[in-house]
Amino acid sequence: MGMSIAHIMASCMGGIRTAGDLVAWMQMTRKMKINDAKAYVAGKLGIDVFDLTDEEVMRDIRKDLGIGTVTSIAGSPKGIRAKIKIAELLGIKIRSVELFKKQIGI
Amino acid sequence: MSKKILTRMGDGERLWMDAEEVMDDIQDGSEDAARRLGGKPLSQEEQEKLFEILAEPSRIVSVNPGEEVIVSDDGCTMSFYSGQDGGGTGTPLSRQQAVLTYERACGADTTSMGHSDYSYKPVKSIINFEANDYYNISQVTTAPFFYGAQPNMGLYFQPDGPCPNAAELMPLGKIDEARASQEEACEYLTDDLEFVGSRLADIGLEGLNFDTSGSAGDADFLAALKGVERLKAKYPDLPILMGGAGEFVLGMHGKITYNGRQVAGMYTPDQAKAVEKAGADIFGMAVNTVTTESVPWNLARAVTFLKATTEATNLPVHANVGMGVCGVPMMEQPPIDCVTRVSKSLVQLGKADGL
Known part of the structure; x- marks a missing residue:
């Protein structure tokens, strides 16, 4: 476990603390190399690539867009509700979201 | 260059090396590859640059701001609740x-789950529980959120398999009988990979990981x-991460081909090309750590x-950096x-798209 955390501290984008999950979705769904994936996400968010890993910038963006924040905010989207918004934001299909939408008829 | 550098052997033993020795090992390791x-x-x-990273006196180092990767x-989450055998x-x-x-306390870019055995064959019989x-x-x-396991063809041989x-x-x-047996096992394994992947895909699987592919050759x-x-033909939108088992595919059969190329002996660039041809979305590169050589080597x-x-590939490449791969010492608690x-080195010098 310590090894995984060490890699996260040394090299990771930060997951839902910042924009790591968003960039990961682009690698998974569009086979994007890291720089292309970062540029794509930064473009969708309207920020510089350098700010993708800045908690001070991404915290407010994530809260405002309702795409999930690392601290739990009562009434703020997380989980599948946040992923619906992430899929819309990035223009991608997330398979769990597609199933959920099908189940509730949207 | 007379100062001593604190580093380790590939088995994790700490040692002090002269700067010249570190530079020599860097050169030898790179030339070997x-x-x-x-x-x-x-x-x-x-x-x-690699020497500078290794010689940095701080206890830990990190990539430069803006150079972070995925x-x-x-199965890291399994490391919370499993025992020694699973790290x-x-x-x-x-x-x-x-x-x-x-996801939330560690800030990981992706998460995953898998069966404790971390092989696809045992998942088949409990697929409904896993799904x-x-x-x-x-x-x-x-x-x-990925589901991951290893193909692990070894489980298809007697006494554990058919x-x-x-x-x-x-x-x-x-030799002919051994080859025929491996071909039969290959078919069983392919069927099971398709079965497990399909069942999970039907309940909204976000990503599938074929981890340590080629461990049995x-x-x-x-x-x-x-x-x-097969899975991409059925579910074109299913993201698949396929990782290798080492820098070199072992020729346990020797005559297996894929897309006209001999699979035995494929080094990582050719492995990546084959994975790209198959339709996967991310390639996981593994290079086994040699325990008798230093970490710089x-x-x-x-x-x-x-x-x-x-x-060599258009796919994003994630370097596998668990115990005993890509320079991480081969031990249960890698320092x-x-x-x-x-x-830091794999990202900044190797140009990894992820780890």
Whole structure:
């Protein structure tokens, strides 16, 4: 476990603390190399690539867009509700979201 | 260059090396990889940058701001609640608690779950339990959530599986029989990869990981490639991460081909090309750590393989950086001084798209 955390501290984008999950979705769904994936996400968010890993910038963006924040905010989207918004934001299909939408008829 | 550098051997033993010795090991490790690849070793400038990372006196290091990459995982959440055999800490958490802790407390870019055995064959008989847990957890996760396991073709040989044991046939000189047994096992494995992947895909699977493909040799690697092909034909939108088992696919069969190429002997650039051809979305590159060589030697070797691999494929390449791969020492508790140096070097010099 310590090894995984060490890699996260040394090299990771930060997951839902910042924009790591968003960039990961682009690698998974569009086979994007890291720089292309970062540029794509930064473009969708309207920020510089350098700010993708800045908690001070991404915290407010994530809260405002309702795409999930690392601290739990009562009434703020997380989980599948946040992923619906992430899929819309990035223009991608997330398979769990597609199933959920099908189940509730949207 | 007379100062001593604190580093480790590939088995984790700490040692002080002269700066000249570190530079020599970097050169030798890189040349070893280049010789195998038929390519060039790291440039003098790259070797000096690697030296700087290794010689940095701080306990841990990190990539420069703005150069962060995606850190995916292969069942890291299992390390919370599993025991020693899984590198686990024995913390009493449910699977869902572990996944959410990894996502929210650790800030991981992706999360995952898998069966404790971490092989596809045993998942088949409990697929409904796995699908149920996956589905429930996927409703509450925000970061990409993978299901992962190893193809692990070894489980298809007697006494654990239905096929005659190829490893027992070969020493008897029964090479044709051993090959036939591996071909049969390859078919069973491909069917199981398709079965498990399909069942999970039907309940909204966000990403599938074929981890350590080729651990039982070229037929094992072929099964994973064919598994990717079949699943992509059925579910084109299913993201698949396919990772290798080492820098070199073992020729346990020897005559297996994929897309007209011999699979045995494929180094990481060719592995990546085959994975791309099969239709996977991310390639996981593994280079085994040599325990009798130093971390500088192993890391230089891994960076050289990675650089050639990222240049050879259009896919994003995630370097596998668990215990005993890509320069991480081969031990249960890899020391964070080496782990972070491996992390930084693979990203900044090897141009990894992820780890």
